[in-house]
Amino acid sequence: MTSRRNFLKTCSTAAGGLLLGPTGALSAMTHAMPAQANTLNASTLPPFVDPLPIPPVAKSSGLRPLPSSPKTNVPYYRLAAQAIDVKIHRDLKPARMWGFGGSAPGPTLEMRSGEEILVEWANELPQQHFLPIDYRFHGAEGTPQVRIVTHLHGGRVPPESDGYPEDWYVPSKSLTYRYPIQQEAAMLWYHDHAMGINRLNIYAGLFGAAIVRDKAEDALNLPAGKYEVPLMIFDRLLTPEGQLYYPISDKPRAPWVPELFGDAILVNGKLFPYLEVEPRKYRFRVLNASNARFYHLSFANGLEFHQIGTDQGLLPAPLKLKKVSLAPAERVDLIVDFGDSRGEQIVLKDTSYNVMQFRVSAGKVNDSSSLPSQLVSVPKLAESEAVKTRLLTLDEYTSFAGETVLLLLNASYWHDAITEKPTQNSTEIWSFINPTDDTHPIHLHAVRFQILDRQHYEPTAYQLKKEFRFLGPRQPPEPYETGWKDTAGAHSKMVTRIIVPFNSYPGKYVWHCHILEHEDNEMMRPYEIVTG
Numbered sequence: 001m002t003s004r005r006n007f008l009k010t011c012s013t014a015a016g017g018l019l020l021g022p023t024g025a026l027s028a029m030t031h032a033m034p035a036q037a038n039t040l041n042a043s044t045l046p047p048f049v050d051p052l053p054i055p056p057v058a059k060s061s062g063l064r065p066l067p068s069s070p071k072t073n074v075p076y077y078r079l080a081a082q083a084i085d086v087k088i089h090r091d092l093k094p095a096r097m098w099g100f101g102g103s104a105p106g107p108t109l110e111m112r113s114g115e116e117i118l119v120e121w122a123n124e125l126p127q128q129h130f131l132p133i134d135y136r137f138h139g140a141e142g143t144p145q146v147r148i149v150t151h152l153h154g155g156r157v158p159p160e161s162d163g164y165p166e167d168w169y170v171p172s173k174s175l176t177y178r179y180p181i182q183q184e185a186a187m188l189w190y191h192d193h194a195m196g197i198n199r200l201n202i203y204a205g206l207f208g209a210a211i212v213r214d215k216a217e218d219a220l221n222l223p224a225g226k227y228e229v230p231l232m233i234f235d236r237l238l239t240p241e242g243q244l245y246y247p248i249s250d251k252p253r254a255p256w257v258p259e260l261f262g263d264a265i266l267v268n269g270k271l272f273p274y275l276e277v278e279p280r281k282y283r284f285r286v287l288n289a290s291n292a293r294f295y296h297l298s299f300a301n302g303l304e305f306h307q308i309g310t311d312q313g314l315l316p317a318p319l320k321l322k323k324v325s326l327a328p329a330e331r332v333d334l335i336v337d338f339g340d341s342r343g344e345q346i347v348l349k350d351t352s353y354n355v356m357q358f359r360v361s362a363g364k365v366n367d368s369s370s371l372p373s374q375l376v377s378v379p380k381l382a383e384s385e386a387v388k389t390r391l392l393t394l395d396e397y398t399s400f401a402g403e404t405v406l407l408l409l410n411a412s413y414w415h416d417a418i419t420e421k422p423t424q425n426s427t428e429i430w431s432f433i434n435p436t437d438d439t440h441p442i443h444l445h446a447v448r449f450q451i452l453d454r455q456h457y458e459p460t461a462y463q464l465k466k467e468f469r470f471l472g473p474r475q476p477p478e479p480y481e482t483g484w485k486d487t488a489g490a491h492s493k494m495v496t497r498i499i500v501p502f503n504s505y506p507g508k509y510v511w512h513c514h515i516l517e518h519e520d521n522e523m524m525r526p527y528e529i530v531t532g
């Protein structure tokens with residue numbers, strides 16, 4: 001047997017207890033890059049020489065009957081995953097990537113609340129993977145190399161259409177999913193979710209944006225059309241020849257690395273692009289599509305902007321900001337007014353990298369869009385609405401050498417029995433107890449939630465006696481994390497509490513850390529919405 005658990009058992013016996021307990025004060029996580037081949041230093045390439053690509057809007061290929069009610073015809077889309085060559089920078093040869101519908105990121109799915117669609121996700125990939133599979137992982141042991149299954153992140157979707165990690169399929173197969181879209185306007189995204197290789201498939205390019213619209217949003221007269229632009233930000237490592245490089249550890253049979261950080265920052269698939277804009281308001285739908293990198297975005301000239309929405313939709317009112325942070329999978333909806341910046345070139349930057357450049361034209365323009373002072377109503381959920389509180393630990397295990405070897409949720413493996421079984425339409429509080437040195441962005445499928453608070457605590461007392469010693473007051477979420485969310489950063493040495501109405505379909509879903517390297521190495525668990 002080569003199951004993950006057996007592998008670990010064997011190792012710990014052989015080494016006389018190789019694994020230390022969940023990381024507390026005992027071991028620090030190492031962020032050092034493993035031994036790796038030469039990579040291209042992306043900062044040697046001239047920035048801002050390529051225009052920002054805007055992924056095409058997905059086109060429906062007609063109407064099809066719903067399998068469940070054959071008299072109802074709904075728009076049908078077919079998106080095929082294929083190997084493609086993508087020109088990511090003027091001075092580089094095209095890079096081999098995998099993309100849906102001929103591009104990476106793939107075409108944007110435009111959806112309207114209340115209007116169901118069908119999407120056939122086809123696997124037209126080659127038989128061999130081009131990125132380093134770790135065959136020890138659950139799902140990657142003795143299975144075909146190339147497997148995909150697509151998840152609509154943030155979608156309230158029936159379980160059979162949610163992209164359950166074990167529902168993967170091989171080249172020349174496809175699955176047709178139904179998306180009822182009974183949810184409010186928001187930027188969702190679709191991405192691969194195949195068990196054990198998800199980090200590699202998304203790194204290869206298997207993701208894209210999905211925008212839900214509704215009447216409440218229409219009524220706001222926000223910037224639209226070419227003045228509404230998706231910005232999907234993701235980092236990659238490149239070989240000197242400009243091909244995607246995914247690093248491996250120095251152990252050939254255990255190639256997994258705990259996190260991927262690249263120095264080539266791509267937006268919509270171009271390295272350090274520029275966008276020509278008019279001196280007026282724009283709406284930017286920003287997604288962090290990176291495997292592990294967090295972004296702290298601001299304009300180099302200090303330009304202020306407004307945030308109007310989070311992962312799951314609009315805020316009650318715009319928030320004026322100079323800086324916004326995004327963990328992997330998080331989204332923000334921003335209004336940027338270039339009206340006072342005529343003729344300027346403004347860089348959008350992260351703490352350590354330039355991300356892209358905006359070139360504002362000089363002439364006067366007429367901007368008829370609005371930034372209303374009130375947006376939509378977002379009822380704040382009260383703690384008293386919750387019928388249950390679950391205490392859930394985020395666990396990281398290290399070897400004696402200090403290397404991270406495994407991450408778990410509540411000390412449980414993927415294949416352990418399901419322990420989280422919320423009742424449909426009930427509300428629960430989930431408390432993420434994080435003794436590790438990392439923020440883990442925790443995502444729940446099928447639902448939206450609100451962040452209640454975060455509080456510093458003393459990990460050792462909790463580990464030894466299951467006793468909470470809090471080291472400070474409960475902190476409310478950051479302004480940019482208020483409103484409805486589907487992914488929340490559970491910060492290091494803190495207890496992060498979210499409140500979740502399980503208003504979705506009954507059935508099996510998953511919850512996991514959205515650092516993709518963690519997710520693939522057991523930081524993902526099934527959960528089940530049960531009927532009351």
Ligand code: C2O
Pocket residue numbers: 151153191193329443445510512514
């Ligand atoms: Cu972005 Cu399990 O999802």
Ligand code: CU
Pocket residue numbers: 151152153154155443444445446
């Ligand atoms: Cu999801």
Ligand code: CU
Pocket residue numbers: 407439440441513514515518519523
């Ligand atoms: Cu994590």
